[in-house]
Amino acid sequence: xxxxxxxxxxxxxxxxxxxxxxxxxxxxxxxxxxxxxxxxxxxxxxxxxxxxxxxxxxxxxxxxxxxxxxxxxxxxxxxxxxxxxxxxxxxxxxxxxxxxxxxxxxxxxxxxxxxxxxxxxxxxxxxxxxxxxxxxxxxxxxxxxxxxxxxxxxxxxxxxxxxxxxxxxxxxxxxxxxxxxxxxxxxxxxxxxxxxxxxxxxxxxxxxxxxxxxxxxxxxxxxxxxxxxxxxxxxxxxxxxxxxxxxxxxxxxxxxxxxxxxxxxxxxxxxxxxxxxxxxxxxxxxxxxxxxxxxxxxxxxxxxxxxxxxxxxxxxxxxxxxxxxxxxxxxxxxxxxxxxxxxxxxxxxxxxxxxxxxxxxxxxxxxxxxxxxxxxxxxxxxxxxxxxxxxxxxxxxxxxxxxxxxxxxxxxxxxxxxxxxxxxxxxxxxxxxxxxxxxxxxxxxxxxxxxxxxxxxxxxxxxxxxxxxxxxxxxxxxxxxxxxxxxxxxxxxxxxxxxxxxxxxxxxxxxxxxxxxxxxxxxxxxxxxxxxxxxxxxxxxxxxxxxxxxxxxxxxxxxxxxxxxxxxxxxxxxxxxx
Amino acid sequence: xxxxxxxxxxxxxxxxxxxxxxxxxxxxxxxxxxxxxxxxxxxxxxxxxxxxxxxxxxxxxxxxxxxxxxxxxxxxxxxxxxxxxxxxxxxxxxxxxxxxxxxxxxxxxxxxxxxxxxxxxxxxxxxxxxxxxxxxxxxxxxxxxxxxxxxxxxxxxxxxxxxxxxxxxxxxxxxxxxxxxxxxxxxxxxxxxxxxxxxxxxxxxxxxxxxxxxxxxxxxxxxxxxxxxxxxxxxxxxxxxxxxxxxxxxxxxxxxxxxxxxxxxxxxxxxxxxxxxxxxx
Numbered sequence: 001x002x003x004x005x006x007x008x009x010x011x012x013x014x015x016x017x018x019x020x021x022x023x024x025x026x027x028x029x030x031x032x033x034x035x036x037x038x039x040x041x042x043x044x045x046x047x048x049x050x051x052x053x054x055x056x057x058x059x060x061x062x063x064x065x066x067x068x069x070x071x072x073x074x075x076x077x078x079x080x081x082x083x084x085x086x087x088x089x090x091x092x093x094x095x096x097x098x099x100x101x102x103x104x105x106x107x108x109x110x111x112x113x114x115x116x117x118x119x120x121x122x123x124x125x126x127x128x129x130x131x132x133x134x135x136x137x138x139x140x141x142x143x144x145x146x147x148x149x150x151x152x153x154x155x156x157x158x159x160x161x162x163x164x165x166x167x168x169x170x171x172x173x174x175x176x177x178x179x180x181x182x183x184x185x186x187x188x189x190x191x192x193x194x195x196x197x198x199x200x201x202x203x204x205x206x207x208x209x210x211x212x213x214x215x216x217x218x219x220x221x222x223x224x225x226x227x228x229x230x231x232x233x234x235x236x237x238x239x240x241x242x243x244x245x246x247x248x249x250x251x252x253x254x255x256x257x258x259x260x261x262x263x264x265x266x267x268x269x270x271x272x273x274x275x276x277x278x279x280x281x282x283x284x285x286x287x288x289x290x291x292x293x294x295x296x297x298x299x300x301x302x303x304x305x306x307x308x309x310x311x312x313x314x315x316x317x318x319x320x321x322x323x324x325x326x327x328x329x330x331x332x333x334x335x336x337x338x339x340x341x342x343x344x345x346x347x348x349x350x351x352x353x354x355x356x357x358x359x360x361x362x363x364x365x366x367x368x369x370x371x372x373x374x375x376x377x378x379x380x381x382x383x384x385x386x387x388x389x390x391x392x393x394x395x396x397x398x399x400x401x402x403x404x405x406x407x408x409x410x411x412x413x414x415x416x417x418x419x420x421x422x423x424x425x426x427x428x429x430x431x432x433x434x435x436x437x438x439x440x441x442x443x444x445x446x447x448x449x450x451x452x453x454x455x456x457x458x459x460x461x462x463x464x465x466x467x468x469x470x471x472x473x474x475x476x477x478x479x480x481x482x483x484x485x486x487x488x489x490x491x492x493x494x495x496x497x498x499x500x501x502x503x504x505x506x507x508x509x510x511x512x513x514x515x516x517x518x519x520x521x522x523x524x525x526x527x528x529x530x531x532x533x534x535x536x537x538x539x540x541x542x543x544x545x546x547x548x549x550x551x552x553x554x555x556x557x558x559x560x561x562x563x564x565x566x567x568x569x570x571x572x573x574x575x576x577x578x
Numbered sequence: 579x580x581x582x583x584x585x586x587x588x589x590x591x592x593x594x595x596x597x598x599x600x601x602x603x604x605x606x607x608x609x610x611x612x613x614x615x616x617x618x619x620x621x622x623x624x625x626x627x628x629x630x631x632x633x634x635x636x637x638x639x640x641x642x643x644x645x646x647x648x649x650x651x652x653x654x655x656x657x658x659x660x661x662x663x664x665x666x667x668x669x670x671x672x673x674x675x676x677x678x679x680x681x682x683x684x685x686x687x688x689x690x691x692x693x694x695x696x697x698x699x700x701x702x703x704x705x706x707x708x709x710x711x712x713x714x715x716x717x718x719x720x721x722x723x724x725x726x727x728x729x730x731x732x733x734x735x736x737x738x739x740x741x742x743x744x745x746x747x748x749x750x751x752x753x754x755x756x757x758x759x760x761x762x763x764x765x766x767x768x769x770x771x772x773x774x775x776x777x778x779x780x781x782x783x784x785x786x787x788x789x790x791x792x793x794x795x796x797x798x799x800x801x802x803x804x805x806x807x808x809x810x811x812x813x814x815x816x817x818x819x820x821x822x823x824x825x826x827x828x829x830x831x832x833x834x835x836x837x838x839x840x841x842x843x844x845x846x847x848x849x850x851x852x853x854x855x856x857x858x859x
Contacts, residue, residue: 513751
């Protein structure tokens with residue numbers, strides 16, 4: 001194994017500090033022959049693995065065997081395990097070191113908005129996918145959460161940074177960071193969650209306070225944890241990430257645990273195709289996320305919060321870090337939040353390109369420095385969560401809604417963000433009260449022609465029959481499952497066979513590979529669907545594959561991996577008129 | 579809660595100790611539940627899902643090997659849903675990997691009526707060759723079902739060597755060393771404890787591999803003699819597999835309280851001298 005270069009060591013030391021002993025890759029000192037470092041102190045640093053791998057990817061453009069060896073020395077991690085972690089994540093590269101890596105979205109929205117033409121252009125300019133022209137390489141990517149400005153790309157530039165390119169073309173891909181895109185949002189009824197989206201500087205704490213910011217936290221500190229949980233329970237707030245679990249009940253479960261340490265985690269790993277509301281919240285109203293997590297920490301008795309933000313969301317991450325720094329400076333975070341005696345701090349952790357890490361237990365594994373493989377439940381996170389402690393995991397929008405509910409903003413309990421994209425005039429986030437219909441959402445976004453199909457709730461959601469476009473949306477029947485609240489419209493010209501196949505491909509790509517039903521089922525579903533599209537009647541087999549994935553997969557990814565495909569077949573959207 | 583619990587398995591009440599799993603309860607009740615990734619000496623990996631059963635009140639099927647049985651649980655192991663899941667899992671495995679040296683799985687496929695042929699023909703993509711990079715054991719990834727047993731045996735559950743891991747993800751996931759280096763260049767200490775736990779013959783001692791290739795491996799003609807390893811004073815039990823008067827393999831019983839099936843390189847592989855002189859060496 002080659003030794004790490006000076007630059008590689010510098011990248012690692014940027015996160016870990018310089019090595020202090022010969023045991024962790026520093027100069028060998030005389031005393032090192034007698035005193036070893038290791039044991040619990042070393043193992044307790046395992047959670048730094050992903051930040052260090054990010055540092056190498058950011059600074060060097062990849063992770064060489066020498067660099068990984070140095071990381072392993074520093075953190076006392078077996079090289080094989082670190083390799084297993086590094087190869088799990090899409091944004092980390094152990095096979096190539098490239099100054100510029102372009103991830104071009106070809107998911108369901110972007111591929112109908114010019115992505116396919118861009119592939120051809122990139123292949124002409126650089127070469128086939130995965131090849132390099134010496135400085136640049138490119139890969140196709142799953143949904144990048146920029147569906148309001150498709151087609152999108154995510155660019156990693158070693159030593160420079162990460163940037164998102166929206167409405168991408170060759171010129172914009174080659175350019176440096178492009179500033180300014182108007183956030184696309186609208187509201188039907190009261191704007192609660194989107195009320196501050198128009199603020200000129202979302203990272204300005206005073207501006208946030210001037211429009212009611214931190215009223216929720218002040219009230220929470222006044223009334224106490226029990227009352228806060230009661231308020232959230234009474235409001236009927238449910239998780240906005242997709243599982244719709246009652247937030248108050250989750251907080252109470254963690255608060256009731258007997259433990260000295262517990263955590264709150266904001267799940268900001270938004271990766272559901274067609275979904276970008278959490279990104280918009282973090283970019284346009286980062287303080288509401290920070291305030292929400294602080295309220296959650298106070299309610300549950302946690303003194304530490306993590307925000308696990310998607311690696312493809314550099315702007316959201318920057319905004320959150322700025323907001324946290326400002327909140328700390330102003331006493332909203334720290335050893336004594338607002339003089340109340342409640343200590344609370346927030347750490348931002350960056351995902352590395354894995355849809356599965358939006359699954360709460362996979363997210364824990366990722367923060368802990370392991371492969372993002374979901375854990376068996378029970379035990380549930382409220383009992384055994386992050387670092388084995390009781391943990392409340394809440395989606396970004398859930399926390400923002402909790403802030404509004406605790407701050408008694410009118411309409412706070414009755415509002416939801418929907419992401420409308422695809423074949424509409426103005427894709428964007430639409431805030432609407434429960435009871436709104438898909439048709440109303442589509443009308444707000446504008447469309448010159450009715451779509452031939454609508455996917456609701458993301459790739460893990462369902463295609464809706466036209467009759468369902470008029471069903472009031474909410475939690476529970478007759479509403480279709482809310483999922484992430486994504487509404488993707490496909491116009492008359494879209495090749496639906498291609499779209500449904502792309503969804504099957506998405507799950508095949510994103511399965512963690514741990515359990516057989518999902519690892520093999522997503523592959524068989526993809527292949528069998530191809531045969532169906534080619535004319536074979538494979539509906540029976542696809543049903544059977546769907547059933548075992550739903551019944552026997554470890555986590556929600558496998559359990560929902562057939563939803564969209566099954567619904568498309570049921571609606572006759574795929575495979576001609578069968 | 580302390581004291582014994584009672585669960586219902588396929589309509590019959592079964593009394594179990596606290597902490598017992600659903601699998602324990604099923605076995606106590608005489609109900610057969612197939613397993614693949616589960617092994618008594620290892621932490622359940624929850625990966626194969628072959629032991630899935632129905633538990634009343636649960637939305638999805640439940641892995642019997644790892645779920646702690648709760649008092650009053652109503653468990654069903656032979657419903658259509660359970661049988662369907664098991665059949666599909668077996669078909670998925672049979673399509674993806676070579677199960678010819680996994681007789682228990684082949685048997686289960688017959689029991690559950692698994693028919694891998696309905697997934698269409700082989701896509702023709704090259705299947706990996708067995709990796710022979712040392713004299714002691716062989717890795718045939720085409721036979722690997724990713725049960726995690728070898729990784730666990732190499733790591734936290736037995737050996738604490740951590741030479742192998744699961745690398746990549748999804749369908750590309752595979753057992754690997756760091757940067758896929760050959761085993762002699764990895765942290766491997768050649769204890770062979772990964773070989774001992776492999777359920778499909780993806781890991782095989784080289785003598786067995788070579789004899790199978792040559793067509794001279796006849797398990798039915800072998801005798802197994804239990805003895806105690808003479809290399810040190812730990813007292814590991816050895817099962818010495820002998821064919822035609824020659825040792826062909828050494829294993830250790832999983833239920834032995836000293837080894838739990840594990841050995842070191844000497845116990846498992848240090849027997850070639852026995853025939854020295856006899857074979858003219």
